[in-house]
Amino acid sequence: MRLVFAGTPAAAVPTLRRLAAEHEIAAVVTRPDAPLGRKRVLTPSPVAQVAEELGLPVIKATRLDDDATAAITGLEVELGVIVAYGGLVREPLLSAPAKGWINLHFSLLPQWRGAAPVQRALINGDAQLGASVFQLVSALDAGDVFATRVVAVAPEATADAALDALALDGAELTAEVVAAIADGTARAVPQEGEASLAPKLTLDDGLLDWTRPLSEVFARFRGVTPEPGAHTTVDGLRLKVLEAAASEGDVDLEPGAFTATKSALLIGTGSAPLAVTRVQPSGKGAMSAVDWWRGQRDTENLRAGA
Structure with missing residues (x-):
């Protein structure tokens, strides 16, 4: 088929590569170059780089x-395919391709309609993650679904790792749907069940509440890592939590209290501690959590979230 592809981040790249190998891509639509890094160098999107x-x-x-x-x-394309482009497709563009547009969305629709489905699913502690390919309509992620797939994700995977897995499976799923549309066998069905929304994350979403149970604290850490990033406050300064895991062993800590082992810094939650291995203090680079802890003066009275 003759396609137009719209996408921007790395998660859209596997689908672009797969479709380019099997169909004619008339053009790739992506967002403009963005400033990246400390020097704010204008850099093409991952999709733009692969298209080139x-x-x-x-x-x-x-x-x-x-x-x-x-x-x-x-x-004059037959079908539009969109994967995390970062903008809405409205009429008359929505109806311009002969067969409309399809969208690869990283959730099991109608769950988590919106910009941050993987992150919100992880924060919510969902047992399953998945991908859906649906017919794009004017309403947000509400079109009829051609296919869905549950994707196996490691139980401690953060949002970036989960999205990598979903992107690969999603590319295969999208290719299957495009092939079915091409040969006339594709069938889409209305979404069933209660819809949930996944708005874009803000910096506040990354704040860890140590009074909550470990399962909720760790779920939030997973969902906001690497963006917008998990963080807490210590002595009024923000401390980013870069790497962490659910702790093992019987350690009793009050919420926000610290203790160090040889390999991790344990921070108390409403139940068991969170084992933090890498942090980034305000105004400094990333470092071992234990090294950061050893550099503090009053470790006995220091608390996270204070």
Whole structure:
């Protein structure tokens, strides 16, 4: 089929590569170059970089406005495929491809409609993660679903690792749906069940509440790592929690209290402690959590969240 592909982050790359190997990609739509790193160097999106590698035409657009709509409509494609582009597809662009648009979304719809489905699912402690391919409509992630797939994710995986796994399985799922649309066998069914929303995370979502049980604290850590990042306050300064795991062994700590082992810094929660192995103090680089702890003056009275 002749396709237009819209996507921006690394999670969209596996689908782009798979579809480019099997179909004609008339153009790739992605968001403009963004400043990255300490020097804020303008850098093409991961999708733009791969499109250039593959020799595909690229349309860079902050949003799908009249100019972008005209450019895409002029391609006369049969189908549009979108994976985490970062903008809405509205009419008349929504109806421009002969077979409309399909969207790979990283949740088991109708669960977690919105910008941060993987992160919200992890924060919520969901037992299953998955991907869905659905017909794009004007309402948010509400179209009929062609296919879904439950994806196995490691029980301690953070959002970035979970998204990597979902991106690979999602690429295969999308390719199967596009092939079915091409040969006329694809069938989409309405979404069933209660919908939940997954709005974009803010910095406040990364704040760890040590009074909550370990399962909830660790779930939040997983969901907000690496972005916007898990953090707490110590002596009024923010401390980022970069690497952590559910603790093992019988250690009794009050919420927010610290104790160190040879390999980890234990921080008390409402139940068992969280084992933190790597942190980043305010204004400093990342370091071993135990090394940071040893550098504190009054370790006996220090508390997280204070």
